[in-house]
Amino acid sequence: MATIELLVTDVRYLKQIKTRLEQENAFVKPIASENGHKVVKTRLAKNDEVVEELLSQYGDALCVRLSNEAGDTGEKQKDRLSRFAQIFLQNNGTPTEEIAVLLEHLPLRYSLYEPVVLFNNSVERTFLHESWKMALSKSANAGFMRQMLGELFPQYTHVATNQPIVDYDEMRRPFHIVSLEGTLFEGVIRPQVQNQPSKQDFDASVWCHVVQNGIHQVWSPVFTMFSRGNIKEKKRILDPTAYIDVEGNDAVDLYAGIGYFTLSYLKREARRVFCFELNPWSTEGLQRGVVLNQFQGQCHVFQESNEHCLERLANFQNLRVRHINLGLLPSSLQGYPWALEIAQKYGAMPVTTLHVHENIHINDITSGQFVRDTLNALHGIKPEFLYVLAHLEKVKTFAPDVWHCVLDIDVTWKT
Numbered sequence: 001m002a003t004i005e006l007l008v009t010d011v012r013y014l015k016q017i018k019t020r021l022e023q024e025n026a027f028v029k030p031i032a033s034e035n036g037h038k039v040v041k042t043r044l045a046k047n048d049e050v051v052e053e054l055l056s057q058y059g060d061a062l063c064v065r066l067s068n069e070a071g072d073t074g075e076k077q078k079d080r081l082s083r084f085a086q087i088f089l090q091n092n093g094t095p096t097e098e099i100a101v102l103l104e105h106l107p108l109r110y111s112l113y114e115p116v117v118l119f120n121n122s123v124e125r126t127f128l129h130e131s132w133k134m135a136l137s138k139s140a141n142a143g144f145m146r147q148m149l150g151e152l153f154p155q156y157t158h159v160a161t162n163q164p165i166v167d168y169d170e171m172r173r174p175f176h177i178v179s180l181e182g183t184l185f186e187g188v189i190r191p192q193v194q195n196q197p198s199k200q201d202f203d204a205s206v207w208c209h210v211v212q213n214g215i216h217q218v219w220s221p222v223f224t225m226f227s228r229g230n231i232k233e234k235k236r237i238l239d240p241t242a243y244i245d246v247e248g249n250d251a252v253d254l255y256a257g258i259g260y261f262t263l264s265y266l267k268r269e270a271r272r273v274f275c276f277e278l279n280p281w282s283t284e285g286l287q288r289g290v291v292l293n294q295f296q297g298q299c300h301v302f303q304e305s306n307e308h309c310l311e312r313l314a315n316f317q318n319l320r321v322r323h324i325n326l327g328l329l330p331s332s333l334q335g336y337p338w339a340l341e342i343a344q345k346y347g348a349m350p351v352t353t354l355h356v357h358e359n360i361h362i363n364d365i366t367s368g369q370f371v372r373d374t375l376n377a378l379h380g381i382k383p384e385f386l387y388v389l390a391h392l393e394k395v396k397t398f399a400p401d402v403w404h405c406v407l408d409i410d411v412t413w414k415t
């Protein structure tokens with residue numbers, strides 16, 4: 001895999017960038033100097049979402065280029081995890097050839113979601129590879145994960161490995177998380193537990209916690225997905241030049257999840273955010289996040305389909321909905337009619353902005369086809385409004401040539 005190097009032109013950000021790479025186990029020593037810039041080697045591919053995230057965060061202070069050492073898997077690249085695995089296996093008397101095979105299939109990337117170390121998977125590099133399954137099933141290796149936690153991640157108690165979210169689940173739940181150390185949920189995961197969890201069920205789960213952009217987010221890794229790639233869009237909500245008039249106004253999040261976007265609106269001092277979310281585990285995470293963050297604004301959480309939004313909003317006075325978030329992938333088409341009803345009945349004057357998320361093929365972005373289709377679809381639902389594309393944001397790549405995009409569409413009354 002060709003990896004990239006980061007040319008850091010503003011050294012004030014060097015430490016933060018290094019720390020972020022270390023969190024992803026993607027930092028490669030040493031940092032070099034070149035023409036007054038710092039060169040930071042990484043284990044990241046060019047299209048990695050962490051590269052996107054860094055560029056969105058430090059764009060002006062950063063350039064990306066392909067590494068000269070692409071493909072070098074020599075001693076230099078060996079990281080702490082490989083070293084730990086090698087020594088552990090050697091001490092257990094594992095034959096050298098077997099160790100070599102295991103190191104070839106060792107996952108190199110992980111996310112730190114307190115208290116869980118969550119490993120990434122690729123076909124070749126995963127703890128779910130047959131070689132690792134065999135090795136870990138041997139009694140001599142039973143303590144591998146525990147010792148790894150103790151030596152490399154002393155603040156963490158659980159190890160798990162993730163696989164991509166399946167396409168067919170509208171609640172986008174992490175069906176493929178596999179626990180490797182520690183119990184993520186004490187009990188049997190019956191449909192009742194998924195769909196109507198009790199307080200005991202909530203207590204039986206591990207709850208992960210991360211802070212992004214100074215915002216606490218909480219979720220159960222067994223029942224709710226967490227995508228760190230959305231950080232770019234979360235940051236955009238925090239930017240008053242991108243999302244205007246959030247302060248003191250109301251917002252509606254039609255697919256609220258654990259509050260990826262809701263919490264950013266609240267940080268921006270939205271007066272009230274109205275959240276609709278089907279998954280009870282996500283609403284529980286959202287409520288826990290709201291408690292931890294202690295923002296001033298109110299967060300009203302409805303654990304039900306957004307189809308009920310009009311009845312719910314009718315119970316509130318003096319609504320002034322300035323932003324409506326439609327954050328469902330691969331498409332939030334289902335929410336268009338509801339968003340427009342809200343804009344019509346409760347929209348802020350003179351404009352309400354819709355933030356429409358969708359996975360779009362690059363050809364449909366460049367040809368403008370997706371924008372045309374979306375504006376036409378909205379016009380078909382409520383022709384009495386004027387729809388203007390204010391911005392198209394490419395958030396992250398979802399698949400080759402497919403981008404998770406957000407369209408900001410200003411909705412105003414026709415005069």
Ligand SMILES: C[S@@+](CC[C@H](N)C(=O)[O-])C[C@H]1O[C@@H](n2cnc3c(N)ncnc32)[C@H](O)[C@@H]1O
Nearest residue numbers: 171255256257258259260276277278279305306
């Ligand atoms: C992309 S995910 C969530 C992203 C979200 N913003 C977050 O913080 O997790 C979309 C969410 O929409 C929810 N959802 C899907 N259809 C829905 C509907 N008709 N009404 C309310 N929520 C819905 C899913 O359960 C899922 O949590």
